[in-house]
Amino acid sequence: MSLVSHIAARAAAAIHRPPALAGLELLASAVVLLDGEGHIAYANAAAENLLESSLKALSRQTLSAQFLNPDELDNICAQAREHKFSDLRQDLTLERAGRDPLHVHSMVSAVEEPQGGVLIELRENQQHLKLDREERILDQSQVNKELIRNLAHEIKNPLGGIRGAAQLLEMELPALHAVQLREYTQVIIKEADRLQTLVDRLLAPHRRPHIVGDVNIHEVLERVRSLMLAEFPSGLTILRDYDASIPEFRGDKEQLIQTVLNIAHNAAQALSAQIDAGDAQIIFKTRVARQVTLAKVRYGLALDLHIIDNGPGIAPQIRDRIFYPLVSGREGGSGLGLTLAQTFVQQHMGVIECESRPGFTDFRILLPLP
Secondary structure, eight states: OOHHHHHHHHHHHHTTOGGGGGGGGGOSSEEEEEOTTSBEEEEOHHHHHHHTSOHHHHTTSBGGGGOSOOHHHHHHHHHHHTTSOSOEEEEEEEEETTEEEEEEEEEEEEOSSSTTOEEEEEEETTHHHHHHHHHHHHHHHHHHHHHHHHHHHHHHHHHHHHHHHHHHHHHTSOTTTHHHHHHHHHHHHHHHHHHHHHHHHHHHHHHSOOOOEEEOHHHHHHHHHHHHHHHSOSSEEEEEEOOTTOOOEEEOHHHHHHHHHHHHHHHHHHTHHHHHHTOEEEEEEEEEEEEEEETTEEEEEEEEEEEEEOSSOOOGGGGGGTTSTTOOSSTTOOSOHHHHHHHHHHHTTOEEEEEEETTEEEEEEEEEOO
């Protein structure tokens, strides 16, 4: 008996005994049970995460309604109900409104109960690629932190000497030419100060203690929202799409405020043309993700925070390097805002990702929940 057939038999037998479905909650692949009319009768935690909705909400819908191109999936389910195969395995690309398509390997099998029911198992083809990418990001981030820390310390000492020498030189300038020559010593002093500020910002996340307390993520977002609207009072709309059921968690509130503020501020600067036109938009969206792997650790629940804007998108040539220090897509930008954001998120055992195309940029932050 195949794995799908075995699960189908167990699910069919357990449909009247909900506790028996507990085993399906442990599966990393999404399992959905459809009744004879195509409505969702059951979805495990991985399916809720994949479809970004709860079983309570999904149970009132058909699986077809979740996708823009359900014809192929509907056809497979219809064949299963007619018992044209014991189970069918097929790769599908399922389009979704306003979100990336799902590239999945599907396994479909008919069940005896409910009458005309179908069991569907969906596995994301790109899941292992995502885990590999997250692992590479963590390793690269650690290397970057060590490089920044060592480089910053090597720069600090000579900077102090340069600034001190310029001040002494300014004091020894002959009175006859002091006014004209002081202009040059002031350039040295000011540039040394600018570099010192840059070095301090590079070292900031490593110096500052991690102050842990109870955090309500919506208080964090509301604080950032008020700061952003104070700086951009017209032309920018910041929308809320909150899941009020998200529990408090342990974290550093100030670091999280700085993280969201850095991302939102970058978005607002990229939206300058839209702000002038009056149609700039940023969305703060919170959801709960289930059965998520973060930094090689599996968590039952995680905060799924999205910061979305309708700007021009990130230039393709820097899209893979935006979290690297000193990489900026804006003229005059320091390239440190996203680096600090990534550092703070990783200190909370989370990950930060970015998806961008013209008209849509989505920074996604995943943090473990208790």
